Amino acid sequence: MAITKETIEDKIEIVGDYKAIQVRTATIIKEDGVELTRSFHRHALDCVSSVKNDDNSWTHTDTDVSGESTEVQAIATAVWTTTVKNAKKAANEANQVG
C-alpha cells in the first residue's frame, strides 16, 4: 500500500478582457495509484499592476511571472500582448484602480 502525493496545475484559465490568468493547483493524494483526495489552491495573475502616485501620475508594472510554471509563463507570453497590457493600463487609469 503506497500513499503518494502529487501537485499539478490541473486548470489554467484565461479570463476577462485583459487576459487575467487563473491557475489552479491540485494536490492529489493517491493510494496505490488510486486517487483518494484532491484539494485545490488558486492564484490569479494580472498582466499589469498599476499604482496611482501621489502626484497623480501612474506607474504600471508588468507582472513578473518568473516564479510561475513554464506553462503559465508560455501562456502569459502568448496572451499578454502589448495591446492587452496597454488596454489594461488605460483601463486601470480610467477606473482609478491602483
Next chain:
Amino acid sequence: MAFSKARRLSDSISATGEVSAFVDGAIVAADLNSTLDLTGKTITVANASTGDSDTTVANTAFVQQEIAALVASAPGTLNTLNELAAALGDDASFSTTVTNSIATKLPLAGGTLTGNLLIGHTSSFAHADADNLAIGDGTNNSGLTIYTGASKESSIIFGNAGTNGNIEAGIKYYHESHGTVANRRAMTFATGGSMAERMRINSSGNVGIGDISPIAKLTVKAAADTIRAESLATDAKNITMSYHDGNDQGQIFCGQDGVVDKNIVLRGHTLIFQRNGGTSAMQVRSDGGVAIGSNNAGYSSQILSVKSGAADEVLYGESTDANCFAVFRDNSSNTNVGFGAIGNDHVFRNDSTEKWRMQASNGYLIGQSASQVRLVLGSTGNSSNNTSNWIRGDGSNLGRNTPGDHIWEVSGAQVMRLDGDGLRFGTDTAAANALDDYEEGTWSPQLIGTSGSAGSYARNTPNANYTKVGRVVTIQCTFYITNKGSYGGKTRLTGLPFAAATSTTALTLGSFPDSGYGTTSGNVLISAAVDGAQTYVAFFDGSRLDPRHDYADVGTGYYINLAGSYMAAT
C-alpha cells in the same frame, strides 16, 4: 310230318289226278299242318341282322343279338327292366314325381330362392343373423369367387326395403382395367345409404379413408375429426403405433397409468415435430431437452431451448386471469423467482412478493415495499453520443445521460433542472440563473506595498480559503506579517484565487494591521475592496473614495481578517 296232307298229295299227284313226278315247289302256309311239332328236332335258320324286321324266322342267336343291342352298355345293375324299375323306385308315376321334385329346384336360368343357401355348411354353423348364405364347413378351405371381366367391377351390395333404391352399403372391386387409374384393382367400401365410398384399399395395399389415392399404408383425409383411437381396456390401455427394429422404440400410446387422465404418451428416441413438409418445429431430444423453433442449431443440453429464425417473439404465454408468470427455482432455494405480466406491466417477483415492475406507462417501480432499494448497474461502457437516455455504473461511479435536461420533481412539481447551462431551481429557465460551477480551495494572500520590494518580508502561514459558487467567489483569510519588508506605496492584498469582474466589490475587514485601526484617534475606518478587473484587494483610509491606505501605516504583529464575496471575471 310237318307238311300237310294236301301238300304231300300235291307233291305226288297233279291237279289232274295224274301221278306225277315229285314237284319241288314253293311251300306255303297251306302246305303245312295246322300244328307243327318239332320237338326233338333241331331247326336251323339263317341269323338275321340286327335291326332286321320281317316275317322270317329268328333263331336264338338273333334273339340274343337283339337283347344285347337293347341293353347295349347299360351297367349290369340296370340292364333289366326290374333293375330299371327298382332304380325308378318302382314308381309307376316316376315322371310326375320327378317333375314335382324339379319344380322345387332353382332353374339354371335363375330364379328366386325362398330359403337359406348353405354351401358346404350346416345350419348349425350359420350365424342366426346371417344364415341366408353360409359357406364352408368350418374345417376345410372355403370361399366365394366372384368372377368377371377385366374391365368390369365386382360388388357386394347391402340393401333394404327402405329408401335410396334399397341400396345402403356395399363392397366393390374395380378389376384391372376398369375405371380410372386410381380405381383399378382397388377395393372400396361404401356406407351411408348412397354407396358413397368411405374407405378403399388400392392396388398397392394402401388404405385410404377419405382419399382415393392413398400414398401411405394408411391415409386418412377428413374435413373434421380425422382419426380417433380408443381403447376400452381397464388395465392395458396402450394403443400403440410403433416401428419394429427389435426395440419397439417409437410409440404413441395411452399409458396404463392414465387411470384418471388417460394420458397419451409419445415415446421415441427423439421426438421430432415438423411442419411445412419437413421443417423442424420442435424436438424432444433423447436427453430430455426440448428444442422449439425452426432452427435448433443453438440447442446444447438445455432443458428448454426456444429459437426463432426470423420472428421477434419466440415465446408466448397467456393466462385467463390478471397474472401470467414464468417461474424458476434453484433447487437449493425455497423461493420461486418469477417474471411475467400483471395487466400491461412487466413484473419480477420472489414467490408472491413483487420486486420490480415496469409499468406500461414506462414507469419503473423497484422494491416498493423493501426497506432498502438498490439498482445495481454493472456496465463499464460509456456513451458515444447524447441521443439516448442511460444510467450506467462501473463499480465506482454512476453516470447518467439524457439528450435533454435532468429534472427533479417533488409531488409532481419541478424543483430543480440540470441542463447544459448548469443547475437551476424551480421552473426557472434563465441561463444567467444557472449554477454552472462550484469549487473550494485555498489561496495565498500577501499584504504588500505597490512599490519597493519584498526584502525581508515575512508572514505567518495564512488561513485562506475560497468557495466559488457560479461566478461568486467568497474568500476568507487570516494572517499577520512579521516583517514588512522593503515595500512602500499603497497597501494591497494579492494572491486572489480568481480575477475579479470589472466592478469593484467591497469586502469586510474584521481586523487590519494598522495601529490606528479600531481606535478613536487613528484611521478608524479602513475599508477593503477588490478592484475591478484586478487580482488584488485594495485598502482605503475610510470609504473607497478615500485615499488608499499607505503601506507605511501597516504594522506587524496585527492580524488581518478579511472576508467577502466578489464576482469573478469570465
